[in-house]
Amino acid sequence: MKEKAFALFLLALVLFLAPLGLFSLPPLGPWGLPSLYLYLFGAWGLAILLAYLLFRRL
Amino acid sequence: MSPVLLLFSLFLYLGILFLVALWGEGRGRAWAQSPWTYALSLAVYATAWTFFGSVGRAAKEGATFLPVYLGPTLVLLLWPFLYGRLLKLAQAHRLTSWADYLFLRYGHAPLASLTAAFLVVGLLPYLALQLKAIAQAFLFLSGEEAPLADVALPTTLLLALFAILFGTRRLDPSERHQGLVLAVAFESFVKLFALLLVGLVVLLALGNPFPQALERPDLLPPLTPPEGLPGYLGWVGLTVLSGLAFLFLPRQFHVIVVENVNPRHLPLAAWAFPLYLLLINLPMVPLALLGRLHFPEENPDLYVLALSLEAGYPALALLAFLGGVSAATAMVVVESLALSILVSNHLLSPLLLRARALGSLLLWRRLSILVVMLLAYLYFRLAGEAYALVGMGLISFVAVAQLAPPALLGLFWKGATREGALAGLIGGVLLWTYTLFLPALARSGWLPEVFLTGPHPLLRPEGLLGLRDLDPVTHGFLVSLMANLALTLGVSLFTRKEVQEEGRTGEVAELAALLGRVLGPEAEVAFLNRVQDLPGPQAAALAEAFLAGSVGPATARLLLLSVTERAPPEALLEEAARESKEVRAYARALEEARRELAEAYERLKALDHAKDEVLAAVSHELKTPLTSVRALAEILEAHHDLPEEERRRFTALLSKEAARLSRLVEEVLAYARLQAGLPLRLQATDLRALAEEALALVQPLAQEKRVIMEVHLEEARALTDRDRVLQVLLNLLQNALRHAQSRVCLELRHEGKEALFRVQDDGPGVPEDLRPWVFEPFQSFAGGTGLGLYLARRLVEALGGRIFLEKGEGASFAFTLPLEVDHADLGGG
Numbered sequence: 001m002k003e004k005a006f007a008l009f010l011l012a013l014v015l016f017l018a019p020l021g022l023f024s025l026p027p028l029g030p031w032g033l034p035s036l037y038l039y040l041f042g043a044w045g046l047a048i049l050l051a052y053l054l055f056r057r058l
Numbered sequence: 059m060s061p062v063l064l065l066f067s068l069f070l071y072l073g074i075l076f077l078v079a080l081w082g083e084g085r086g087r088a089w090a091q092s093p094w095t096y097a098l099s100l101a102v103y104a105t106a107w108t109f110f111g112s113v114g115r116a117a118k119e120g121a122t123f124l125p126v127y128l129g130p131t132l133v134l135l136l137w138p139f140l141y142g143r144l145l146k147l148a149q150a151h152r153l154t155s156w157a158d159y160l161f162l163r164y165g166h167a168p169l170a171s172l173t174a175a176f177l178v179v180g181l182l183p184y185l186a187l188q189l190k191a192i193a194q195a196f197l198f199l200s201g202e203e204a205p206l207a208d209v210a211l212p213t214t215l216l217l218a219l220f221a222i223l224f225g226t227r228r229l230d231p232s233e234r235h236q237g238l239v240l241a242v243a244f245e246s247f248v249k250l251f252a253l254l255l256v257g258l259v260v261l262l263a264l265g266n267p268f269p270q271a272l273e274r275p276d277l278l279p280p281l282t283p284p285e286g287l288p289g290y291l292g293w294v295g296l297t298v299l300s301g302l303a304f305l306f307l308p309r310q311f312h313v314i315v316v317e318n319v320n321p322r323h324l325p326l327a328a329w330a331f332p333l334y335l336l337l338i339n340l341p342m343v344p345l346a347l348l349g350r351l352h353f354p355e356e357n358p359d360l361y362v363l364a365l366s367l368e369a370g371y372p373a374l375a376l377l378a379f380l381g382g383v384s385a386a387t388a389m390v391v392v393e394s395l396a397l398s399i400l401v402s403n404h405l406l407s408p409l410l411l412r413a414r415a416l417g418s419l420l421l422w423r424r425l426s427i428l429v430v431m432l433l434a435y436l437y438f439r440l441a442g443e444a445y446a447l448v449g450m451g452l453i454s455f456v457a458v459a460q461l462a463p464p465a466l467l468g469l470f471w472k473g474a475t476r477e478g479a480l481a482g483l484i485g486g487v488l489l490w491t492y493t494l495f496l497p498a499l500a501r502s503g504w505l506p507e508v509f510l511t512g513p514h515p516l517l518r519p520e521g522l523l524g525l526r527d528l529d530p531v532t533h534g535f536l537v538s539l540m541a542n543l544a545l546t547l548g549v550s551l552f553t554r555k556e557v558q559e560e561g562r563t564g565e566v567a568e569l570a571a572l573l574g575r576v577l578g579p580e581a582e583v584a585f586l587n588r589v590q591d592l593p594g595p596q597a598a599a600l601a602e603a604f605l606a607g608s609v610g611p612a613t614a615r616l617l618l619l620s621v622t623e624r625a626p627p628e629a630l631l632e633e634a635a636r637e638s639k640e641v642r643a644y645a646r647a648l649e650e651a652r653r654e655l656a657e658a659y660e661r662l663k664a665l666d667h668a669k670d671e672v673l674a675a676v677s678h679e680l681k682t683p684l685t686s687v688r689a690l691a692e693i694l695e696a697h698h699d700l701p702e703e704e705r706r707r708f709t710a711l712l713s714k715e716a717a718r719l720s721r722l723v724e725e726v727l728a729y730a731r732l733q734a735g736l737p738l739r740l741q742a743t744d745l746r747a748l749a750e751e752a753l754a755l756v757q758p759l760a761q762e763k764r765v766i767m768e769v770h771l772e773e774a775r776a777l778t779d780r781d782r783v784l785q786v787l788l789n790l791l792q793n794a795l796r797h798a799q800s801r802v803c804l805e806l807r808h809e810g811k812e813a814l815f816r817v818q819d820d821g822p823g824v825p826e827d828l829r830p831w832v833f834e835p836f837q838s839f840a841g842g843t844g845l846g847l848y849l850a851r852r853l854v855e856a857l858g859g860r861i862f863l864e865k866g867e868g869a870s871f872a873f874t875l876p877l878e879v880d881h882a883d884l885g886g887g
Contacts, residue, residue: 002138009135016128017294020283027281032268034281036121037343041336044128048332051135055325 001054008050015043059372061200064379065209068196071380072216075241075387079224082240090236090243093323097330099239099313101246103130103304104338105184106191106386107451109249112339114358116346120280125293127339129300131332137324140305141314143469145324148315152607154399155311156461161404161611163468164476169483170611173461174404176487177308178397178430180457183498185393185434187451188386189214191359193438195379198360199367210435217390218431222424225395238391239317245388250338252381256366256374257341260348263369267347277350280343288527295532302462303455308396309389390431398426403610411613419608440504452531453494459539460486463546471550478550486542493519493534569601569618576617577608680722683715690715721792725845728785738779738856745774745783745813745875749806752787759795760802768803774813776877778857783875786850786861790817790871793846797821797869812859812874820868832863847871 020036029035082090089095108126115123133140144159153159157177161170193210224238271277284293304310318324349361352368362382366375402423410419463486464479497519500509512518520530522537566589574582585604589597598618605614690712694705749771760767787804794802798819805816824832833851854861854873861873 005135005138009132012132012135016125016132016297019290021285021290023283025283027278028268028272032266034268034343036281036283040121040124040128041340044131044332044336047131047135048329048336051329051332055328 004054008047008054011050012043012047015047016040018043059199059201059375061196064196064200064376067376067380068192068209068213068383069216071383072213072220072387075245076220076223078244079220079237079241082237083224086240087236090240091319093320093326094330095240095243096318096323097327098243098246098334099317100310100327100331101250101334101338102242102309102313102388102392103307104246104249104335104385105389105451106188106382108338109253109382109385110191110195110359110362111187111451112342113345113349113361116280116342117350117358117361118280120282120284122284122292122296123342124339125296126300127332127335129297129302130304131335132297133301133304134328134332137328140469141324142321144315145318145321150603151611152603154316154403154607155308155396156306156465157400157404158606158611160461160464160468160479163474164464164479169464169476169480171404171408172480172483172487174400176460176483177400177458178433180460180490180495181308181393181397181454182430182434182437184451184454185390185430186438187454188390189435189438192383192386194357194360195363195382198363199375199379210438213387214390214431214435217387218394218428220387221391221395221398221427221431225391226398226420226424226427234317234319238395239313242313242388242392245384246334248384249381250334252377252384253338253341253362256362256378256381257345259371259374260365260369261341261344263371264348264352264365267344267351270351271347274351277347280346280350286527288529288532291536292529292532295529295535299452299455299459299531299535302459306458306461306465307393308400308458309392312392312396312399390434394427394430394434397430398423401426401430403606403613407610407613408616411616440502453498453534456490456494456531456535456538459535460490460542462539463543467546467550473550473554474546475550475553477553478546478548481549482542482544482546485545486538489538489541490534493522493537494530497530566597569597572617573601573604576605581608676722676726680719683719683722686715687712687719725849728845728849739781740777740779743776743778743780743783745776745778745806745815746771748780748784749787749804749815752784752791753804755788756791756795759792763795763798764800765795765798766801768801769805770803771806772808774806774808774877776813776875778875782853782857786853786873787815787817789846789850790815790873793817793871794819794821794869808877809874811877813877814872814874816864816870816872818866818868818870823867823869824863829863833861 020039025035025039027034029038078086112123112126144153147153147159147162151158151162153162155174157170157173160173189210192213196209224241225235268281271281284290314327345361345365346358348365349356349358353361353364356364362378363375366372366378402419406422406426407419410422460483463482464474467474468479496505496509499505500507509519516523518524520533521528522533525533528536566586570582570586570589573585581604585601589600602611602614602618605617690708694700694708694712700708749769753767753769757767791802791804794817798821801820803816803818805814805818807814833847850871850873851861854875858876859874861871864870864872
């Protein structure tokens with residue numbers, strides 16, 4: 001379990017600290033919502049979902 | 059909005075908070091101990107900075123408000139490594155803060171005291187921020203121009219009262235405060251609900267701001283990622299900084315570690331708390347953009363309130379105000395409590411001990427809560443107005459992050475030394491002061507301009523060594539943390555030495571008495587209950603943990619000095635352990651011998667008792683035939699004219715009773731001989747002839763009983779005591795005849811190098827439950843002395859044979875005799 005938790009931490013670290021400035025993100029993306037926040041909240045939600053799946057049975 | 063209504067709402071809300079806390083201490087205890095309450099209580103992290111300040115930061119600087127919440131998410135994903143370990147340590151040593159941990163790890167009182175003092179100073183801006191948020195919101199909604207302090211001071215005093223009432227009921231701060239935890243969880247729910255409702259209602263009322271932002275180029279930067287290397291460094295720095303702050307903030311340590319009632323609550327909190335943070339941040343960007351669109355000139359920290367009013371819902375604005383109050387009060391109460399524990403454990407307790415006034419510690423802890431709150435109020439009055447909410451909070455974040463190198467290295471690296479930890483902490487604190495704290499005071503006008511520009515361009519506080527374009531907070535954080543880390547590592551490497559464990563040992567009675575004097579009789583009893591069977595050093599360690607939880611680790615160690623002595627060196631301990639092991643083995647052997655002796659004694663007592671009984675029984679058995687003999691003799695003597703037939707009948711009866719007498723006497727004599735150990739008289743014996751002689755002797759009895767004797771005898775000779783073998787045979791045959799219904803069988807045959815005699819009858823046999831006792835002395839199952847079979851067994855065994863009861867119909871007794879006897883022990887007894 002410790003290994004999986006650490007792997008999830010590394011994944012979240014990469015997702016949260018991605019150098020988004022290197023990519024040309026349009027200000028608004030799908031559904032007229034800002035691309036930057038869609039990515040950040042999506043990555044955040046994914047990390048939380050994986051944490052839920054990993055820790056729920058403990 | 060009416061100031062009276064606002065003030066009434068504020069105090070009504072605080073009153074509800076008191077009631078929730080009271081309920082949590084009583085009937086609501088189960089709710090307070092729920093894992094969901096635990097997860098919600100962690101949201102004390104989301105303060106007024108989150109409620110009002112994040113919208114302000116999002117409006118001004120875009121996405122950089124988010125790393126403050128991504129950092130804690132990262133830290134919680136590592137809970138098995140960080141909090142799992144901390145919880146075990148905290149339970150074992152009653153830790154109440156990171157300063158306690160540093161003292162435990164490095165055993166250095168000045169390091170922990172420095173940490174405590176620095177955290178109080180470093181967190182004052184953060185506490186001031188909360189008071190500012192409440193006062194600012196109050197004045198905005200009431201439309202008053204009165205000084206900010208008007209509402210902040212009574213609120214400060216009320217919150218201090220709340221923290222004192224629900225946080226310092228007992229001396230032991232490591233005790234859980236259920237009411238406080240439930241109140242904090244309640245506040246977390248209120249602020250989340252309020253912010254989500256404000257976001258939803260404002261969006262519905264004022265419309266989607268994103269398409270409008272596209273038409274306003276000045277609104278696009280908040281929607282784009284941080285630009286360039288400085289922007290990216292700022293993003294990374296803020297994420298790491300907030301993660302470290304979450305880990306090292308005293309209030310977070312308090313709710314996560316000290317108030318944890320079950321370590322199994324952590325896995326749920328590890329995903330539920332980040333989800334809470336995600337939800338509370340959902341409305342930030344829309345609110346920020348709407349604020350920029352509708353109130354370009356307004357203070358962005360007040361957008362949440364202004365937009366509620368703009369949407370046309372004053373009640374929503376009131377709810378938003380109470381949500382902000384919730385966020386601020388939870389933080390202020392828990393943080394001031396955690397700081398007061400730090401102050402009392404590491405600053406006050408050692409002083410009170412020297413002044414012999416440790417008994418007043420609880421009073422001083424309550425006073426320190428009040429003092430911390432008043433200092434925060436003072437800071438808010440002096441410097442608070444120069445900063446935005448987030449700016450003030452971040453300065454405190456960098457301060458608490460200075461604990462990271464000594465604490466994390468201490469947790470995972472055995473090579474970290476107290477000198478390294480002290481050097482790192484001092485270096486980090488100095489750089490934090492120079493790059494962040496002094497410039498903050500200079501911006502407020504309380505210090506000269508030189509604290510902003512520096513004495514030399516290379517020593518500019520917000521751009522050391524000529525660094526440019528970095529955000530001041532990112533700069534101060536990176537510089538101070540790197541210096542701290544380098545010093546901790548470097549000095550530790552140069553000061554490494556063999557770690558000498560300092561063991562102390564003490565008498566349990568003295569340790570208990572000390573606990574009773576300092577902490578009261580309850581602690582003494584609790585200690586005595588747990589200390590049973592613990593060796594001296596562990597008892598001393600347990601007493602130290604008890605004391606450390608209440609008066610702090612440094613004072614606990616000082617107190618223990620009076621009743622403990624240094625544990626002996628390792629070699630002596632080993633020698634003592636070896637001797638102890640031998641003594642334990644000797645004691646075990648003694649115990650075994652004692653047990654055997656006790657069993658033998660019990661057996662002797664039982665035998666003696668049985669012997670008494672059999673003597674009584676034998677006397678009775680002898681008396682009956684003797685009486686008969688006497689009566690018959692008197693009849694014969696008195697009646698000379700008896701008919702011949704009658705006389706013969708009486709004479710036969712006389713003979714029978716005499717024979718019975720003879721048999722009884724013979725048994726008793728045989729037993730006496732056996733006990734006396736008379737020697738065997740061995741001679742070459744024809745066993746078949748001996749068996750036939752025995753048969754002849756019992757033949758009259760068989761005829762009288764009308765029992766048929768069956769005989770199967772093989773030839774056999776042995777060197778043995780024929781009289782004793784005959785006695786055994788007669789004994790078994792008489793027994794068989796007594797119980798047989800129609801038939802008794804005597805068998806003699808060869809069995810290897812033994813001769814086997816078997817006497818079998820067709821009687822009822824021996825009941826199953828009596829079989830183990832049939833050869834025991836004085837165990838009479840059919841009248842008599844109960845010695846017959848016992849004597850038979852002893853005689854057979856003395857002759858080198860075995861006697862046993864076989865299974866089957868009726869009773870079947872068998873015994874063996876060696877055909878070539880090795881008479882090593884021919885004793886009869």
